[in-house]
Amino acid sequence: MPDSRAHPPLHPLEFRILMVLTAEPSYGTAIVREIERAEGGRMTIYPANLFRRIRDLSARGLLEECPSPEGADPRRTYLGLTPAGRRVARDEARRLRDLVREADARDLLGEAEG
Amino acid sequence: MRRRPEHRRARALYRRLIRFLPHDLGRRFGPDLEDLFAVRLGAARGPLGRGWVWARAILDLGVHGVLAPEWRPTYIDREDGMGGWLQDLRQGAKSLGRRPLASAGIVGTLALGVGAATATWSAVDGVLLTPLPYPEPDRLVAVWPTMNFNGAMVRDALAASPALESITGYSGWGFTLTGQGEPLEVRGARVSVDHFRVLGARPVLGRDFDAGEGVPGAGDVVVLSHGFWVRAFGADPAVVGRRIALSTNDADTRTVVGVMGPEFHPLAHDPDVWVPLTLPPGTDMADDDTWYVNDRVARLAPGATVAEAAEQIRGWARDVREHMPRLVTDEDVREADVRPLHLDATASVGPVLWASLGAVSLVLLMACANVANLLLARGEGRGHDLALRAALGARRPRIVRLLLVESTLLGAAGGALGIALSFGLVRGLVALAPPDFPRLDQIGVDGSVLLFALGATLLATLVAGVVPALRTSRVDATASLGRAARGTGRRGGSRLTPILVTAEVALAVVVVVGSGLMLKSLHRMTSEELGIAPDGLVVLRPSPPTGRYPDGPAFRSYYAQVLERVEALPEVERAAAIHLLPGTSDNWSFPTRPEGFESTDGTTPSVNIRLVTPGYLETVQVPLLQGRTLQPTDDEGGETVVVVNQAFVDRYWPAESDPLGLTLRITSTTARVVGVVGDVRQHGFGSEPRPEMYFAHGQLTWDATFWIVARVRPGIDPAAPARALRDAVWAVDPDVPVGGLEPLTSVYADSAATTRFLATVLGGFGLLALLLGAVGVFGVTAFAVGRRTGEFGVRVALGARRREVLGTAVGRSLVPVAVGLGVGLLAAAVTSRVLASVLYDVAPSDPATFGAVVLTLGAVALGAALLPAWRAAAVDPATVLRRE
Numbered sequence: 001m002p003d004s005r006a007h008p009p010l011h012p013l014e015f016r017i018l019m020v021l022t023a024e025p026s027y028g029t030a031i032v033r034e035i036e037r038a039e040g041g042r043m044t045i046y047p048a049n050l051f052r053r054i055r056d057l058s059a060r061g062l063l064e065e066c067p068s069p070e071g072a073d074p075r076r077t078y079l080g081l082t083p084a085g086r087r088v089a090r091d092e093a094r095r096l097r098d099l100v101r102e103a104d105a106r107d108l109l110g111e112a113e114g
Numbered sequence: 115m116r117r118r119p120e121h122r123r124a125r126a127l128y129r130r131l132i133r134f135l136p137h138d139l140g141r142r143f144g145p146d147l148e149d150l151f152a153v154r155l156g157a158a159r160g161p162l163g164r165g166w167v168w169a170r171a172i173l174d175l176g177v178h179g180v181l182a183p184e185w186r187p188t189y190i191d192r193e194d195g196m197g198g199w200l201q202d203l204r205q206g207a208k209s210l211g212r213r214p215l216a217s218a219g220i221v222g223t224l225a226l227g228v229g230a231a232t233a234t235w236s237a238v239d240g241v242l243l244t245p246l247p248y249p250e251p252d253r254l255v256a257v258w259p260t261m262n263f264n265g266a267m268v269r270d271a272l273a274a275s276p277a278l279e280s281i282t283g284y285s286g287w288g289f290t291l292t293g294q295g296e297p298l299e300v301r302g303a304r305v306s307v308d309h310f311r312v313l314g315a316r317p318v319l320g321r322d323f324d325a326g327e328g329v330p331g332a333g334d335v336v337v338l339s340h341g342f343w344v345r346a347f348g349a350d351p352a353v354v355g356r357r358i359a360l361s362t363n364d365a366d367t368r369t370v371v372g373v374m375g376p377e378f379h380p381l382a383h384d385p386d387v388w389v390p391l392t393l394p395p396g397t398d399m400a401d402d403d404t405w406y407v408n409d410r411v412a413r414l415a416p417g418a419t420v421a422e423a424a425e426q427i428r429g430w431a432r433d434v435r436e437h438m439p440r441l442v443t444d445e446d447v448r449e450a451d452v453r454p455l456h457l458d459a460t461a462s463v464g465p466v467l468w469a470s471l472g473a474v475s476l477v478l479l480m481a482c483a484n485v486a487n488l489l490l491a492r493g494e495g496r497g498h499d500l501a502l503r504a505a506l507g508a509r510r511p512r513i514v515r516l517l518l519v520e521s522t523l524l525g526a527a528g529g530a531l532g533i534a535l536s537f538g539l540v541r542g543l544v545a546l547a548p549p550d551f552p553r554l555d556q557i558g559v560d561g562s563v564l565l566f567a568l569g570a571t572l573l574a575t576l577v578a579g580v581v582p583a584l585r586t587s588r589v590d591a592t593a594s595l596g597r598a599a600r601g602t603g604r605r606g607g608s609r610l611t612p613i614l615v616t617a618e619v620a621l622a623v624v625v626v627v628g629s630g631l632m633l634k635s636l637h638r639m640t641s642e643e644l645g646i647a648p649d650g651l652v653v654l655r656p657s658p659p660t661g662r663y664p665d666g667p668a669f670r671s672y673y674a675q676v677l678e679r680v681e682a683l684p685e686v687e688r689a690a691a692i693h694l695l696p697g698t699s700d701n702w703s704f705p706t707r708p709e710g711f712e713s714t715d716g717t718t719p720s721v722n723i724r725l726v727t728p729g730y731l732e733t734v735q736v737p738l739l740q741g742r743t744l745q746p747t748d749d750e751g752g753e754t755v756v757v758v759n760q761a762f763v764d765r766y767w768p769a770e771s772d773p774l775g776l777t778l779r780i781t782s783t784t785a786r787v788v789g790v791v792g793d794v795r796q797h798g799f800g801s802e803p804r805p806e807m808y809f810a811h812g813q814l815t816w817d818a819t820f821w822i823v824a825r826v827r828p829g830i831d832p833a834a835p836a837r838a839l840r841d842a843v844w845a846v847d848p849d850v851p852v853g854g855l856e857p858l859t860s861v862y863a864d865s866a867a868t869t870r871f872l873a874t875v876l877g878g879f880g881l882l883a884l885l886l887g888a889v890g891v892f893g894v895t896a897f898a899v900g901r902r903t904g905e906f907g908v909r910v911a912l913g914a915r916r917r918e919v920l921g922t923a924v925g926r927s928l929v930p931v932a933v934g935l936g937v938g939l940l941a942a943a944v945t946s947r948v949l950a951s952v953l954y955d956v957a958p959s960d961p962a963t964f965g966a967v968v969l970t971l972g973a974v975a976l977g978a979a980l981l982p983a984w985r986a987a988a989v990d991p992a993t994v995l996r997r998e
Contacts, residue, residue, distance in 0.1 A: 028146025046174035047150045048135070051143040077142045 010092045013043075014053050018062065018081065018089040025066040025080035028054070054079065062088055124168075125152055131175055206520040216492055217524065220485050223889070224528025224574055226882060227481030229535030232559070232567040234474040234875075236540050238467045239563055240556035246456050247379045249314035250413075255420055256458035257281065257410040258427055260449040261442070265393040266402040267434075268306060268410055274430035277418035282306040282313075283391055283407035286383040288819070290659040290851055293359040294346055297851040299657050300360065303385040304406075310337075310374075312413050313381070317372030319343075320354040323390045333392040336360055336368040340376040342386035360387065361659040379555075381411060382459075400438050411455055424452040440705070443717045460552050465951050466872045472948065473628055473879045476621045478570060480886045483618045485528075485578035487611060487890055489521060491897045493582050517583035525575025533559075533567050546874060548867030585610060611894050612930035619931050622887035622971060623938025624945050629880030630963040631946055632873040635954040640866055645794035645803065646696060646734040648858035652832040653695060655821045655854040656843045666815040672846065673811075673820055677727065679842040680824055685835040687827045690730035691820040693811070695854070697798045697861035706807070707779040708766040721762070722796070722804050723780070725811045725818055731757065731791055733825050741774045741789035749812035756785040761793045762805035778807070783814065798865020800954050823858070832857040872952060887971065888978045895927040896982035906986055907993070916987045923983035924976070931975040935968055942967075 010018070013035075020026060020034045031054075032045050057063045062085030066078045081089070103109060128151050132144050151171055158164045210217045245251045257271055257278070268283040282305055289300040307323040310316065317337060327333050336358070338347075347353045353370050360368045368389065391407065414423060431450035435442050457464075493500075500513055537559055544557055656676060663669045673691055680689040694700040706721040713719055731743045739760060748755050756778065767773050776787050785807075793803030811820070824839065826832050836855055843852050863870075899906070906919050946958040956963070 028143045029149045032146075032150055046170070047143075047147050048139075048174045051139055051147065054143070055139060073145070075145045 009095065010088070011053065013045075013050065014057060015089070015092050015096075016043075017050070017054060017057060018085055018092075021063070021079060021081050022086070022089065025069075025078045027072075027076040027078050031079075057085065061085070121152060121155055124155055124164075128171065131172070135175065202516050202519040203523070205516065206523050210520060210523060213492065216488060219889075220488050220524045221528045221531060223481045223484050223488075223886065224525060224571070224578075225531035225535055226886075227478040227574060228529050228532025228567055228570050229539055230879065230882065231474045231478045231570050232533060232536035232563060233539035233543055234467075234470050235566045235570075236536065236559055236563040237543060237557050238471050239560075239566070240558060241460055241551075241553045242464060242467055244553075244556050246459070247377075251456065252454070253279075253414040253416075254313070254455040255412050255414060255423060255452050256455050257412050257423075257452055258431065258450050259409070259453060259458050260451075261446055262405055263407040263410060264399065264402040265391055265404040265407060266397050266399040267441075268391075268407055269393065270399060271410070271427060271430060272412070274433070275412075275423055275426035277415055277423035277426055278412040279415040279418075280308050280312045281410060281412040282309040284309070284381055284409040284411065285391070285406045286385070286408075287362065287389070288657065289360050289362045289387060289389075290657050291346060291358065291360050292659060292849055297657075297659070297849050298346065299655075299851040299853040300342070300386045301383060302362075302387040302389060303380070303383055304391045305388050307390050309388065312411060314413075315374065315378050318375040319351055320370070320372035322372055327390045328392055330392045330394055333390040334365045334368045335371045335390065337372040337374060337388045338370060339374055339380070339386050339388075340378070343373045346386075359659075362389075366660060382409065399434070399441060412452075420452055420454055427452050439716055440718055444715050462868070463552060465948065466868070469628065469948050469952070470872070470875050470879070472945070473625050473876055476625050477879050477882050477886065478574060479577075480618050480621045480625075480883055480890070482574045482578045483614045483621070484886055484890045484893070485521075485524070485574070486582055487614050487618075487893055489517075489578060489582035490585060490611060490614075491893060493517070493585065514583050518579055521575055521579030521583065525571050525579070528574070529567060529571030532571065533564065536563075536567065543875070546871055548864065548871055551868070551871070581610065611898070615890060615894050615927075615930040616934040616937065618887055618890045619934025619971065619975065620938035620941060622883040623935060623967060624942045625876075625883035626880045626967045626971060627938075627942035627946055627964060628949060629873070629876040629878075630967050631949055631953055631956055631958065631960060632869070632876045634956045634960065634963055635952070636866065636869050636873040638955040639800045639869055640863075642795065642799060644799075644862065645792050646736055648697070648734075648862050650826050650828070650830075650832055651734060651858035652824050652826060652835070652839065653821050653854060653856065653858050653861065654824075654839055654843070654852055655695075655819065656850045656852050657819055658847065658850050662847070662849070670812060670815070673727065673822075675846045676822060676843055679845055680822060680839060683824075683835060683838050683842060685826050685830050685838065687825045688729060688733050689822060689824040690733040691727040691811070691822050692730050693725040693818040693820050694796070695821045695861060696734070696794065696796050697858060697865050699797050701797070704780050708762075709777045711766045719766070719805075721780075722806045723814075724796075724806065724808050725814055725816065725820075726808050727811055727820075730823065731808065733823055736794055737792040739790045739792060740772070741787070743789055743791070744808065744810045746812075748810040750815070752813070754783055754785040754813045755788040755810070757789040757791055757808040758787055759791055759793050759803065759806045759808075761803050762807065763790055765805045780807070785809070785813075798862055800866065800869065821854070832859070869952070869954060884971070884974060888974045891927065891931060891975045892978035892981065895924070895979040898927060899923045899983050899986035903986055907990070910987075911992075920980075920983055920987040923986055924979045927979040927983070928975065931972070931979070935971060938971075939964060939968065 016035045016038070017031060020031050020038075026034070028047075028051060032047060032050060035043070035050075036045055054063060058065075058079075061082055063079050064082050066080040068074060068076065068078050072078070100109075125148055129144070129148055132140050132147055135144075151167075154167045154171075155164060158167045246254060248254060255278075263271070263283060265283065268281060272278055272281040284306075285304045287302045287304050289302045291298040291300050306312075307325055307328040310322040316322065318340070320337075322337060323335065327335055338353070343349060343353065354372065355370065357367050357369050359366065391404070393402065393404065412423070414420070428447075428450045431442065431447045435444065435447045503513060503516075540557060540559055544554055547554055658669065658672050663672055677689050677691060680686055694702060701722060702724075703720040703722045705718040706723075707718055711719075726744065728744045728746045728748065731738070741757075744755070744757060758773070758778075763770065763773050767776065770776065773787055773790060777784050778787070779785075791808070794806070795801050795803055796806070811818075822839075822843075824835075826835060833856070839855065840852050843850060902923070906923070909919055910916065942964065943959055950958045
């Protein structure tokens, strides 16, 4: 189990990046498009900010560079999750789920809708 | 995807920007960044949309790419390295952006303080601290500045003082230029032939005066100022060597020998031309009647000191008194001195400027206290946020650092805005300054001024930021989180705020007392009886050139014709002429022997004299006290008569109840007193009336040009008949220049300009201090009662009446105000003495002013405290109790 001291709550953008890469390795522009699609315009993505986060995640051992697939643009860097990255993403998802459950228990969700 | 060519250019430009990114970031994600940029640019509509995409892209690259820490995770608590600082910077900016109103308040307060202080400093720096614009300015001195010299005395003073290397006498003089289109009035100066050499200046064209030109007959030469050369001669270099029609009492034409450069700063009067002072060789001091050399500037010999020169000049003055007792009085000798020219030139405004700088420093301190208060209040409001950080492991130095970064950001914004503000304020200050304010051209925002602004900002930020940062950072995570949930704050921070309020109110008292004293001075000065009625009077000065009006009769007939034309105008009720304009410092005084009067020290008193046309005293409405005024029959044919003022009678004939018929001697003329009139403040507001004699210009036929003084009919604006007045003068002779046309009221207004200037500047600071003080008291009370809303609610619920609750709320805020008023009064009693030399008819400890200031500040503070307290007392107890 990763302990919470090594991995404090992830930044929303970091969590988004990890989620996009859960399915398969991808590259920068595709990641941005995917996040923008998923957020439906609620989140403004500043590209350099995104790539800085990606770099940070790499430095923490959560992402790694992957070989480019056949026929892809050779200039592009493809990224995928490391086993540690997959674990942290899962822990964060669980933490958020627990958080939402607690909010629900406190009637927060009902209040928000009413 | 098809791209338009401009997108290709935009991409290339963006690619270049990517190169500024850290290498690994650019290499790995450069193509992605570029693609995303191109997509957004393609989706943008119109130039505005594309500009927005560009702005965001640059911000993105700058903030996230360049400023971002290298390969470090973005944990909240990172203690070391540049990365942490930069992160703090970003976090600070974000946090400030979340409270735009409070941030704007802090930035605005700082900007006002820094702006006002910077503008004032620019004046102090430019006028008092910048060296005079001459080579080796420290060697230039003013010689016996209180005394009027004649030409021979200038020469003898130099001979008597080996500490002086060279000397120049100096006197403002009016000229008329004809033959160059419209006749022109020309400002000039008579100077010693060494004038330019003393100042270390050389003409850019031709030469300056040589020693031979200081003798009557050889002195018909002139040096032109650069501005006048351009204006009147179209910058024609061939003018050097030419003879021009520049006339005054001793010559009608003069040869141009040189032109000064544009960078040459004249000593005073801003002359267009310089002509040599002349003196027949071997003239004795006692025989020289050129008593108009008002100022002397000398250059110290190498190695000589001001003290040595002063000692030698004092010795010479005693000598003159002993051998020629009629020339100088004992009092003159006591005032004999040599002073650094720089100090002498700015003596009139030194105290004014230092007082302003003192006042503005206090205002800056008040701004700091206000900002500190606002930061404290903000800090209290952020207890929860900071507790969260502490709970996540942030240590105290880290939190202090974050808070300091925030206050530094505020300081930088306030400082930048303040500097921008100071440019405008400096312009306003220069526009507001009286025209005779020395060295006005030196006031501006330059490197040293910017350095001052930077220092002031830094100081303000540190003073205002450190204490709140240390205070706010002392968080107890558990307690604070619990309280934050209930919406109540800590009580600990409240120990500091009363001290800040006390300090602020005390500073405000000091500044407002100063401005109050100045405003009262201005009021006293300008509401004083002048002795004449300037309302409805308009003045103008025709300058008939001596070439066309060579003798007294020609002169007098010219003025008689002008007066006749002016009086014929339908707007004019009556008109007369006088040779010195009232309300200015212009003065003529002559050794006069009143019948039967003996001075205690044996000297002949020098008495002010005014040459007038018959009807002048009636036109300006000087009250006649005894006898009669001057009449048209008082001309060359009749007995010489004189009208004196009451001050003359009081001084020289105090025992005489009826001075009519007594005589006085002036030069070789004996005149009989035919009338006594009231005293007039001839030198403007604030000047004391002196003994004075009025002679008819038909009897004392001296060389003088005259001012026409016309009284317009009731209900007519004195500025209205300007055109008609000029035409009336030109109807007599179209080649005579007309100058100085203005209502006499504005001449008098100018005489109070320095006091008005200081009153306006200090009044502005006083208003600012009042405003800052009110904001401070308001903020602190609002915050204090806001924190105690719960307590008030409980008390109201328990049956306390709202008025009692209100009383408690206001009472607590007013204790520090009262202490501040007391401390401020004591401080003001000391500091207002600085103003003593510029106050008029008001004591520095004027009780009325002090009382009014206490009442005003007290009322403002009460209002500022009542407003938020009222809101707090109106709280609904049910709401509060539910929250508790």
